[in-house]
Amino acid sequence: MIQPPLDLFGPEPQQLAPHTTLLPGFALAQVEPLLDALRLVLKAAPLRHMRTPGGLPMAVALSNCGALGWVSDEHGYRYTPFDPQSNQPWPPLPLVLQALAGRAAALAGFEGFVPDACLVNHYRPGDRLSLHQDRDERDFSQPIVSVSLGLPAVFLFGGLQRSEPARRIALNHGDVLVWGGEDRLRFHGVQPVGPGVHSRLGERRINLTLRKAG
Numbered sequence: 565m566i567q568p569p570l571d572l573f574g575p576e577p578q579q580l581a582p583h584t585t586l587l588p589g590f591a592l593a594q595v596e597p598l599l600d601a602l603r604l605v606l607k608a609a610p611l612r613h614m615r616t617p618g619g620l621p622m623a624v625a626l627s628n629c630g631a632l633g634w635v636s637d638e639h640g641y642r643y644t645p646f647d648p649q650s651n652q653p654w655p656p657l658p659l660v661l662q663a664l665a666g667r668a669a670a671l672a673g674f675e676g677f678v679p680d681a682c683l684v685n686h687y688r689p690g691d692r693l694s695l696h697q698d699r700d701e702r703d704f705s706q707p708i709v710s711v712s713l714g715l716p717a718v719f720l721f722g723g724l725q726r727s728e729p730a731r732r733i734a735l736n737h738g739d740v741l742v743w744g745g746e747d748r749l750r751f752h753g754v755q756p757v758g759p760g761v762h763s764r765l766g767e768r769r770i771n772l773t774l775r776k777a778g
């Protein structure tokens with residue numbers, strides 16, 4: 565009987581655009597240490613619904629770790645070294661996360677990526693993130709590394725203009741997506757997360773985006 569080839573190395577990376585790579589399941593082997601680290605981060609800097617400069621609460625709950633954290637309030641969007649809620653520095657970037665992001669970036673062609681900021685986005689079923697660009701970082705030569713955990717989501721990956729049509733990319737538990745280079749300023753967002761209960765994370769999706777912000 566002919567056996568199918570044994571998939572020893574997991575699914576192959578997928579090149580989605582010139583400088584955008586999906587690494588399916590890349591974080592799966594690290595999920596438990598990642599969740600342990602995340603628990604400590606969220607204890608020190610609890611998730612909160614930040615307000616847009618217009619005053620509306622964002623659907624997605626957010627926190628940060630690393631030397632810099634992204635905040636939004638009536639003064640606008642920016643990175644700060646302090647959590648405005650506690651007036652303390654953000655919790656440090658867990659080593660397991662920094663190392664994972666560095667390996668993912670290198671596989672995607674971005675050697676030497678050392679993030680100094682990680683946004684933690686927490687979605688409940690129904691929560692969405694509207695199309696936006698990540699442009700509050702200083703150096704756009706550095707990529708964004710996104711780690712998805714929990715419920716699946718449809719990531720919208722558009723063009724450099726808001727009006728361009730967006731591709732729909734399935735992001736599942738453990739997937740890592742890296743975008744940089746000429747794709748760095750593409751508009752992107754997340755469709756409303758569908759109902760469901762993830763076996764490890766329950767009724768939630770958590771996305772970690774690692775950046776070089778400062």
Ligand code: SIN
Pocket residue numbers: 683685693710719735752753754771773
């Ligand atoms: C983001 O754009 O900052 C988050 C993307 C995601 O949740 O997948």
Ligand code: FE2
Pocket residue numbers: 696697698752
């Ligand atoms: Fe973003």
